[in-house]
Amino acid sequence: MARGLAIAIAVLGALVSTAFGQRPAAASAPRMTSQELAEWIDARFAEQYRQTGLEPAAAVDDATFLRRLFLDLQGRIPTVAQLRDFLADQGSLKRPNYVERLVNADERPDRFARRTAEHQSRVWRRMMVPASAPGAAMAVQLEPWLTRQFAANTPYDEFARKLLLVSLPRPIAGAVPQPPPVSDSDAAAAVFQRAVGAQPENLASAYVRVFLGVRLNCAQCHDHPFTDWKRDDFWGIAAFFSGDGAKPAAPQPPPTIVADSTSGLAFSAKLLWAEKPLEQTPAGKSPRDVLAEWMTSPANPNFAATVVNRTWQYLCGRGLAGSVDDLDRVSPQERQVLDDLAKLFVESGFDLRWLIMGICQSRVYQQPYSNDPANEAEGFTHRPLKTLLPEQVFDSLEQALGLPVAKADNGPRFNGLRDQFVARMNEAAPESPADYKGGIPQALMLMNGQLTADATNLDSSRTLRAVVEAPFLKPEEKIETLYLAALTRKPAPQELEFLLDYYRRQPGEQERKQAFAQMLWGLLNSPEFVLSR
Amino acid sequence: MSARRLRLSVPVRHPAADAAASRFIAPFSRRELFGLGLAGALGVSYSGWLPRLAAAAAGKAAAKQGKSCILLWMNGGPSQTDTFDLKPGHANGGPFKEIATAAPGVRISEHLPGIAQQMNDLAIIRSLSTKEGEHGLATRLMLTGYAAQQAAVRYPSLGSLLAKELGSDESDLPNFISLSPFRMVDAGFLGPNYAPLTVSGASNDPNTRANLALEDLVPPRDRGDAALKDQFDILRFMTRQFDENSSAEAVQAHRASYAKAMRMVETQARKAFELDQEPAELRDAYGRNRFGQGCLLARRLVERGVAFVEVTLAGAPGNVAGWDTHADNFNQVKTLSQTLDPAWATLMKDLRDRGLLSSTLVVWMGEFGRTPKINPNGGRDHFPMAWSVVLGGAGIRGGQAFGASGADGLTPERAVSVASLYATICAALGVDPKKENISPEGRPIGLVDRGGEPIKELLS
Numbered sequence: 001m002a003r004g005l006a007i008a009i010a011v012l013g014a015l016v017s018t019a020f021g022q023r024p025a026a027a028s029a030p031r032m033t034s035q036e037l038a039e040w041i042d043a044r045f046a047e048q049y050r051q052t053g054l055e056p057a058a059a060v061d062d063a064t065f066l067r068r069l070f071l072d073l074q075g076r077i078p079t080v081a082q083l084r085d086f087l088a089d090q091g092s093l094k095r096p097n098y099v100e101r102l103v104n105a106d107e108r109p110d111r112f113a114r115r116t117a118e119h120q121s122r123v124w125r126r127m128m129v130p131a132s133a134p135g136a137a138m139a140v141q142l143e144p145w146l147t148r149q150f151a152a153n154t155p156y157d158e159f160a161r162k163l164l165l166v167s168l169p170r171p172i173a174g175a176v177p178q179p180p181p182v183s184d185s186d187a188a189a190a191v192f193q194r195a196v197g198a199q200p201e202n203l204a205s206a207y208v209r210v211f212l213g214v215r216l217n218c219a220q221c222h223d224h225p226f227t228d229w230k231r232d233d234f235w236g237i238a239a240f241f242s243g244d245g246a247k248p249a250a251p252q253p254p255p256t257i258v259a260d261s262t263s264g265l266a267f268s269a270k271l272l273w274a275e276k277p278l279e280q281t282p283a284g285k286s287p288r289d290v291l292a293e294w295m296t297s298p299a300n301p302n303f304a305a306t307v308v309n310r311t312w313q314y315l316c317g318r319g320l321a322g323s324v325d326d327l328d329r330v331s332p333q334e335r336q337v338l339d340d341l342a343k344l345f346v347e348s349g350f351d352l353r354w355l356i357m358g359i360c361q362s363r364v365y366q367q368p369y370s371n372d373p374a375n376e377a378e379g380f381t382h383r384p385l386k387t388l389l390p391e392q393v394f395d396s397l398e399q400a401l402g403l404p405v406a407k408a409d410n411g412p413r414f415n416g417l418r419d420q421f422v423a424r425m426n427e428a429a430p431e432s433p434a435d436y437k438g439g440i441p442q443a444l445m446l447m448n449g450q451l452t453a454d455a456t457n458l459d460s461s462r463t464l465r466a467v468v469e470a471p472f473l474k475p476e477e478k479i480e481t482l483y484l485a486a487l488t489r490k491p492a493p494q495e496l497e498f499l500l501d502y503y504r505r506q507p508g509e510q511e512r513k514q515a516f517a518q519m520l521w522g523l524l525n526s527p528e529f530v531l532s533r
Numbered sequence: 534m535s536a537r538r539l540r541l542s543v544p545v546r547h548p549a550a551d552a553a554a555s556r557f558i559a560p561f562s563r564r565e566l567f568g569l570g571l572a573g574a575l576g577v578s579y580s581g582w583l584p585r586l587a588a589a590a591a592g593k594a595a596a597k598q599g600k601s602c603i604l605l606w607m608n609g610g611p612s613q614t615d616t617f618d619l620k621p622g623h624a625n626g627g628p629f630k631e632i633a634t635a636a637p638g639v640r641i642s643e644h645l646p647g648i649a650q651q652m653n654d655l656a657i658i659r660s661l662s663t664k665e666g667e668h669g670l671a672t673r674l675m676l677t678g679y680a681a682q683q684a685a686v687r688y689p690s691l692g693s694l695l696a697k698e699l700g701s702d703e704s705d706l707p708n709f710i711s712l713s714p715f716r717m718v719d720a721g722f723l724g725p726n727y728a729p730l731t732v733s734g735a736s737n738d739p740n741t742r743a744n745l746a747l748e749d750l751v752p753p754r755d756r757g758d759a760a761l762k763d764q765f766d767i768l769r770f771m772t773r774q775f776d777e778n779s780s781a782e783a784v785q786a787h788r789a790s791y792a793k794a795m796r797m798v799e800t801q802a803r804k805a806f807e808l809d810q811e812p813a814e815l816r817d818a819y820g821r822n823r824f825g826q827g828c829l830l831a832r833r834l835v836e837r838g839v840a841f842v843e844v845t846l847a848g849a850p851g852n853v854a855g856w857d858t859h860a861d862n863f864n865q866v867k868t869l870s871q872t873l874d875p876a877w878a879t880l881m882k883d884l885r886d887r888g889l890l891s892s893t894l895v896v897w898m899g900e901f902g903r904t905p906k907i908n909p910n911g912g913r914d915h916f917p918m919a920w921s922v923v924l925g926g927a928g929i930r931g932g933q934a935f936g937a938s939g940a941d942g943l944t945p946e947r948a949v950s951v952a953s954l955y956a957t958i959c960a961a962l963g964v965d966p967k968k969e970n971i972s973p974e975g976r977p978i979g980l981v982d983r984g985g986e987p988i989k990e991l992l993s
Contacts, residue, residue: 369781370781371779371780371781372779372780384781384783385781385783385784387783424748427731427733428731434781434782434783435782435783436782436783436784436786436787437719437786438786438787438790439728439729439730439731439790440707440730440747440790440793440794440797441730441731441732441733441747441748441749442790443790443791443793443794444747444748444749444750444794444797444798445748445749447749447752447794447795447798448749448750448751448752448753448798449748449749452753453753456753457753492774494774495771495774498770499767502763502767514760518760518763518764518767519767521764521767521768522764522767522768522770522771523771525768525791526768526771526772526775527772527775527776527783527784527787527788527791528771528775530787531783531784531787
């Protein structure tokens with residue numbers, strides 16, 4: 001906390017200086033490429049391994065890498081054709097090149113960059129409003145705005161300021177809420193405020209959690225039992241959201257908020273880690289401007305570190321330091337690498353794409369998953385299995401099954417089946433990447449639901465028909481194709497043996513065809529389909 | 534008669550054969566007989582091929598001790614002053630009148646006339662005293678028995694605790710089923726085997742929603758029995774291939790969910806979710822709403838050996854905020870009472886008629902009570918200091934009100950802690966309140982928090 005305090009004082013100093021809010025000077029230095037960032041990450045990890053004596057696991061094979069990368073960036077598994085092309089590529093830089101391609105290339109028909117931005121928006125929406133929050137359903141409406149930001153690669157500090165400074169239109173009693181004016185392309189960011197409940201206290205705890213990795217809400221009613229947060233910290237932030245957002249020409253006394261209507265207990269606006277409340281709001285600025293400048297400043301001890309930690313968790317399955325929502329409980333030693341990486345991120349101009357590419361191009365990203373959770377927890381030698389998000393499950397099924405995606409075909413994307421599927425999966429959506437919550441209703445839907453029924457029906461399933469009817473494929477090649485389509489890998493010898501044996505035991509032509517349908521059904525329902533390895 | 538011996542002794546071919554064979558083995562509990570009858574009624578479509586079904590048919594699915602618990606969860610925190618602890622004549626009392634019940638001297642709200650008739654099997658605690666007034670944290674407290682912030686332990690919910698103590702691993706149905714929950718509290722460190730099956734009603738199909746049906750229980754029509762069995766075998770093989778030796782939580786959770794889901798498909802969940810099989814008059818008596826039909830479904834589930842069923846009342850026609858009646862308290866509580874009363878009263882009667890009441894504990898509670906003082910909006914706010922919970926059925930000495938909250942409702946007399954409430958629930962179900970589970974960190978965690986003692990007066 002002492003360190004945080006020191007930085008906070010520095011930030012407060014910056015508040016009154018004119019330099020505040022500008023890009024850090026380091027941005028003018030020659031920029032580190034994402035590949036250089038990847039090398040930096042690997043060097044830092046190598047240093048850690050040297051110190052701890054731990055041995056990082058060898059990198060995953062090409063097929064596993066591609067499946068992982070597609071799921072993480074495109075939100076879906078690769079097609080068999082994409083996999084075959086990647087496996088055939090003999091280039092030594094094919095992995096880093098593919099990362100760049102999925103993040104930056106936006107040509108039709110693949111629109112890789114667009115899909116990466118869309119998937120990122122789903123991931124971010126869930127980080128901002130967790131699946132268990134009351135506003136989770138409403139938060140889905142935030143996705144188009146998020147996608148625009150990620151597609152344009154809006155610098156992250158600017159992105160955060162847009163979310164902080166957007167004003168929620170005042171509701172008019174009895175009136176139907178109006179859609180935001182088209183003229184203001186960022187008005188849609190206000191959905192976030194509605195989704196968390198637009199009271200000052202809700203906004204305070206939501207913004208501080210999302211952008212600073214600090215959980216303040218327990219300090220709403222009482223001083224926090226485990227951390228140093230006090231009620232004046234919580235209500236001090238809430239006070240910034242209490243006014244009408246006016247920007248008076250003259251300096252103003254700090255805003256206040258009444259925490260408890262019966263006792264009349266009031267708190268003055270106060271920044272976290274600051275000892276005293278704000279003295280005044282500068283001329284021409286609203287209290288929220290002051291808060292946004294402080295929160296998104298390069299000097300804020302947690303702003304850049306929190307987004308780097310969240311991005312690391314999104315890609316590698318868990319945060320680089322501690323829990324992404326409780327960064328203030330991590331010791332300076334534990335967050336050393338995180339803080340150094342955050343510094344580079346600030347120097348990059350808060351460039352999220354660069355950060356994502358750098359992580360995905362690192363060797364650390366290519367670590368295999370471990371069967372033993374103890375391996376994951378210690379020393380970052382492996383990564384955890386990641387549970388697919390509801391949309392990832394659907395979109396991967398769509399890919400594996402060759403479902404119609406054109407509007408004219410009225411496929412599941414357009415006839416409501418996708419929405420229904422995602423809604424059911426959302427009832428048990430993971431709260432963090434390594435968390436599998438799927439229950440019986442979700443299992444039953446994947447086992448017996450309409451989508452699976454069609455997919456494993458010999459008459460209606462495209463993938464299945466293509467495999468079963470292909471005259472040039474031997475049975476083992478048919479099985480291999482099903483594995484490639486569903487699991488992005490070839491079957492292991494014992495798998496092939498088991499399934500071929502099953503196939504050969506079938507009494508007739510029709511049963512032998514049906515056997516492939518049963519295998520596909522098994523693949524789609526296996527844990528390997530919904531867990532990213 | 535041990536279920537294990539029976540399972541081994543009956544050759545597995547056809548449920549009718551099982552039923553015939555088992556006629557020679559006696560005595561059976563009522564529940565085991567039910568299992569047999571049902572297995573016969575299942576017909577041949579899903580039942581001919583699985584050894585497990587024979588186990589079910591033999592009554593293996595019945596709970597370990599034959600005890601079950603139904604929790605009627607009142608989301609939002611119900612007003613004790615307007616339900617079970619009225620203050621007639623006091624300024625805090627409000628407009629509701631008090632009525633006599635079947636139990637001499639015990640008086641409750643005029644809007645709970647059906648419950649009043651059941652009072653001989655119900656015991657009111659009027660002095661529950663807790664310290665948490667925030668919905669989420671209080672829900673966690675009441676549904677786990679531990680204050681959420683005590684430590685970094687993921688406490689299991691009451692349903693998971695009792696599913697472990699009362700349920701059977703061999704059961705065809707999950708041991709913990711939660712009907713339209715509002716806030717989920719999960720199995721915590723007990724893990725996926727004790728996680729609830731939630732019947733959420735988020736379906737797009739209004740019939741399914743209204744009937745609390747479990748969707749996708751029936752495999753596609755084009756699959757025959759043999760094909761389905763093969764399909765399951767293939768999936769089991771593939772699952773083993775992937776997760777052999779894996780102790781990752783995600784893999785275990787997936788395996789547990791699928792094992793239960795497959796079992797339910799194989800046995801068609803023993804038709805538990807088919808409310809259409811109930812007489813129309815009985816469905817009417819419960820009330821044709823989600824809570825009423827949920828109570829009916831709870832009875833069907835308990836009848837099939839499910840250890841713990843939670844039914845949530847989170848709203849009623851004209852009421853959106855559930856029991857969180859910060860404004861317009863009296864109209865809202867009246868409306869909710871009109872949904873609660875027929876459902877709960879019919880449940881008590883139905884359980885009794887079927888001989889299930891002596892083995893089924895019914896618990897009525899929310900996350901906290903509400904302020905005795907009426908606020909300027911005609912509402913009542915959160916109040917954990919002195920509030921009411923009702924227990925009835927298995928192990929409970931009904932017909933009484935324990936403790937009190939003083940003339941103004943503000944001060945608990947003979948205060949009951951959450952731990953003591955939990956201890957009482959355990960004792961009523963024949964579970965040792967001193968028992969401990971071991972957390973993954975190796976820490977012993979009591980079913981009941983420290984200091985909890987069963988309230989002897991409440992136990993029969």
